[in-house]
Amino acid sequence: MSQSSYNQVWKDAMSELSSLLAEELPPVPIPPQRDRVVFFQRLATLYVRYVQVFRQLEEAHNMLVHPQKRRLILLLLKGVMGRVLELKYEMVEKEFSEYHYVDDILHALKLTPPALEIPIPYFFVGERSKETEERKTMVLDVLNLADGSKDLDTSMDKVMTEAEAIKIIQMVERAWQGRIRAKLNKDVRFSNFDRRHRAKSAGSAFNELAAIRIQKIWKGYLQRKKTKIARDEEMIFLGMVMDPKYQTPLQAEIDAQAIDTSIRVRQKKHEEVYLNAIDAILKQIRELEWNDMAKTMKNQIRQWFYECRNTTGLFPDYPTVEEGGSAIIFAEKTPQQLVEEIALQEEEAASKSKAKGKDDKKAKDKKDKGKGKGAEDDDEGLTMMPSAFLSELEVANKRYEEVWKTRNESENFTQIHEVELIKEEMRKIVEEEVRLQVDEEMREELAELKLAVDKEKPGKQKGPKKKKGSKGGKKKKKEKDLTPDRTLESLCEELVQQGLLKRAKNFRMQDFLGDYNYLGTTLRQNDIEPMPSLLDVRQVLSLYGILPLGAPEVHEKAPLIKSILLVGPAGVGKSMLVHAICQETGATMFDLSPYSTAGKYPGKPGLAMMLHMVFKVARLLQPSVIWIQDAEKMFYKKVPKDEEQLEPRRLKKDLPKCLKLIKPEDRVLIIGTTKGPQNSDLKSMCKMYGKIILIPRPDYGSRYILWEKLIKKQGGKITNALDLTSLTKVTDGYTPGQMVQVISSVVTKDRINDLTKHPLTADDFIVPLGKFEPVLQKEEEALKSWYAKTPLGKRRIKAAAEKEDALLKAKDAKTKKKK
Incomplete structure (x- = not known):
């Protein structure tokens, strides 16, 4: 597409944004809405429309080359991102669920489910400031140095055990005996062949010569073929030729x-x-x-x-x-x-x-009213929360209309x-x-x-009077710097050596494959809470994890999310998502998992020093992600005997204190992952993690896409011999991690070379799948019932019960009228 085409994309986005601003900022305020369903429908419609504007602005900013246009688009893009997050926050508060199904709105706007996909802007990583780039480069240098020294140390310090030495000697001895045996068999075979053919008549000499000639040609062909394969593998290994699976x-x-x-x-x-x-x-x-x-x-x-x-x-x-x-x-x-x-x-x-004293009295009176507040709000009606981004969007939109909307750029061909x-x-x-x-x-x-x-x-000259702080108010304690004399590089080196600062693996959000939940709306209409699909999880984490970390202005003004807990069975992709968030935002990754902190920085002073160093470096190298694997161990009700040496609960009191010190300007996100939250104290865990995301096992559509994409990625070919439908059906309950392991064990280099003669079939994957245990429906239901006990789950159950009561009352009222 040319620059004029992307200019048109920007123009279309601004036209839609102008209509959205006119709806959200009318001359006369919108009256409160008593019907919660109608109010949520309005919220969801605004959300979908803002996401479309977001996608268009991201495309325009990514592809336009005009520097002044890109600056204004960037300002608009950040404002729209912030507004999307505000609307998402309101939708969660009104529907009491992290996942929303808006098929009717998509149908009305003539959109498809992929239109709800949250794009990840290029400028998050591609257009960072020089200072941030220098710091990230320094961290990479420290990590590379640590990796090199680790490899060197392990090669020098590794000591061979007696059992390993005996095993090697036995292997060499058996190989030597096998070569001698093969040589003897060869000599015996040739001697018998010569003796047998000497006794034959002279008429068979021609046949023997013909057979030898055929054998010679055939063996030569086989040898040339083997040599070519070996040469190709060598060239691929040396990097001189591209691997066939990475075809041109x-x-x-x-x-x-x-x-x-x-x-x-x-x-x-x-x-x-x-x-x-x-x-x-x-x-x-x-x-x-x-x-x-x-x-x-x-x-x-x-x-x-x-x-x-x-x-x-x-x-x-x-x-x-x-x-x-x-x-x-x-x-x-x-x-x-x-x-x-x-x-x-x-x-x-x-x-x-x-007036301050009167306001304080009024605030106390409101608190004393107690539980009747929620009912009063419902009676008064629902209104939109005040936005921190609409005023900025209005100013930027006005700037566009004044400068760029009618500007003639026919002579500015180079932009x-x-x-x-x-x-x-x-x-x-x-x-x-x-x-x-x-x-x-x-x-x-x-x-x-x-x-x-x-x-x-x-x-x-008298200036404005300074506000005096209230005498009774407590002064906030500033966080004491325990390492004032140390440089950032020295702190990074120590954290890397202790295994607390790690390199994020090269995963992207697009690698988290799955399909949409096409039955979500239908199930909710029948009062059945659907399990989210894998793509629903990807969209939610893009909103909560990537967008705020990528843009400082969005993180400061949007609803603040300090911590996220990912809950799901082993192998569904929790760790992969953590690495993907780090890669998409260029975030530095810290690891405070129980296995990473075990035996390090002992005692209370050591624990305080460890947390101080981690959070200090995380703020200096922001955006940062602090990963806590097996997060349930920190909130164990009772520590198992085999895990007492880990001291998994040592961070239970101090880490929430550090979490409270995270401010809107600190782009630091704590992400916990767990596969067994039932063993933990639910109340403490919910206080620690502001957002709890449940990741299910893949449904039929997601499994079909996973099998197809993963087999192709490994180098395999999908033919009519491979019945993907049947394979998807019989692998219900298997996680994406198990599928990856099975495909890597089946689709090997030798198997790829043999695909022309023996194409892949579903039977090839059944036997390796038997080595893994699938996630049963009972395990998923257990996680679902645990999630229902979380604050958001309780609110949703309460809202459903109130809805049922209202319906029963309406039915009773109708029956009384008939009588």
């Missing part, structure tokens, strides 16, 4: 990759030229327009002095720096209005302290920066610099005028 892509794919690469190069080039132009134009404006700006500002301020003098009879007080200085003078207001506004600000500051727009932006910066200097000079001039005309001696 089609020409269309090659062209698309070349276009993407050229666009990235053009984006960097245009960005460098744009930054150089900013420096040059800023310098030019300072040199040429500084004096004129200062002169104009002084004349305007002097005129304000005289107008205030003529109106009020006195010269005004000059606005302080905290109030904005002369910036409030240049607002379109009369001198009388400005004087009244300044007086009002002083009166408000004085009245706030009086370079617009000089006039840079001058407008730089003039504002220079005006601010000039204003600060002019304010100092005009304050002195005003003081001289007051002294000369009104005989008023210059005194200290």
Whole structure:
């Protein structure tokens, strides 16, 4: 697609965004909605539409090369991401579920389920700041150094045991005896062959010669074939030839990759030229327009002095720096209005302290009302929560309409920066610099005028009164730095050596395969809570884990999620998702699992030092992910005897304290994974983890996609001989991890070479599957019943019970009317 095509994508996205803003910010406020179903339908419709705008803006920002357009699109993109998260938070609060099924809305908007897929913006990793890039490079260097030294140490320090030595000697001895036996058999066979053929008649000599010739040709062909295979394997091993399973892509794919690469190069080039132009134009404006700006500002301020003098009879007080200085003078207001506004600000500051006591009393009265609050809210109606992103989106949308909507770019074929727009932006910066200097000079001039005309001696100008903290309030303790003299590099080296700072494996969210839950809406209409599909899990984690970690502005203003718990059977992909979140956001991964912390930093001082180092480095290298594998061990009701040495509960008290210290500006996320949460204290675990995500075993659609994609990825071919439908049906309960192991054991190099003669069949996978135990329906139901005891699960059960009671009351009312 050309740049004009992506400009059209941006235009379409802005058209939809304008209509969304008009709906969300109407002139007259929207009245509260009493019907919860209707209110949720409105929320879900807004969510789906915002996701479509998000996808379009992400595509436009990814492919456009105009630097000024990309800056505005980035601002819009972050605002839309934040609004999507706000709507998701509200949907969860209103439906009491992490998963939502909106088939009716998709049908009304003429969309398909893939339209709900959350895209991962390229700028999360591809356009990081230089400082962040340098820190991440330093961490990679430390990890590479540690990996190299570990390999060297293990090769030097490894000592062979007696059993291993005996085994090697036996193997060599048996191989030597086998070679001798083979040589003797060969000699005996050839001697018998010669004796037998000498006794034959001369007429058989021709047949013997023909047979030898045929054997020679056939053996030569086999040997050449083996040699070619060995040579190909050697070339692949040396990296001189591409492996057959990584076949050369089609020409269309090659062209698309070349276009993407050229666009990235053009984006960097245009960005460098744009930054150089900013420096040059800023310098030019300072040199040429500084004096004129200062002169104009002084004349305007002097005129304000005289107008205030003529109106009020006195010269005004000059606005302080905290109030904005002369910036409030240049607002379109009369001198009388400005004087009244300044007086009002002083009166408000004085009245706030009086009103504070009354507000505190009202707040206490509201708390004393107790449990009747929820019912009152329902009676009053449901309203949208205030948004932190709508105002920014409105400003950015206004900027688009003023500058880009009707702009003629027929002559800007190369899509370079617009000089006039840079001058407008730089003039504002220079005006601010000039204003600060002019304010100092005009304050002195005003003081001289007051002294000369009104005989008023210059005194200290009163600034806005500072708010005094309440005496009874407790001061928040600042976190004490236990390592003030240590560098970041030394802390990273120690954490790597202790195994607490690790390299994330190369997984992506797209590698978490699955299908959509097409029956979710139908089941909920029949009051049956459906199990989420694997793609539902992927979408939720993209929202909760990737979007906030990738953009600092989104993390600061969106609903804060500090911790996530992934619950599911072994092999469903919990660890893979943790690594994928780190890769997609470029996050640093820390490991505080019980097996990683066992025997390290003993005692309370050691534990405090370990947590301090982890969280300090996590903040400095943000975004960061702190992974806790086997999270249930930390909240054991009773520690098993075989795990007492691990001390799994040593972080139970201190880690939640560290969690409370995470602020919105700290892009640090704690992710726990567990396969047996039933053994833990539910109340403590729910306090620790703000979001609990249940990952089920794959359903039929997900298993079909997993078998197909994983076999192809391993190098196998799907033919008519392989009945995927039957294979998917008989593998109910098997997890993606088990499928990967089975496919890697079946689809080997030798099997790939033999596919032309013996294609893959379903029977090839049945025998290896017998080595694994599937996840039974009882285990899944146990996890589901445990999840129903969580706060969100309890709220959903309560809402369902209230709905049933309302239906029964409605039926009773109808029957009474009939009587």
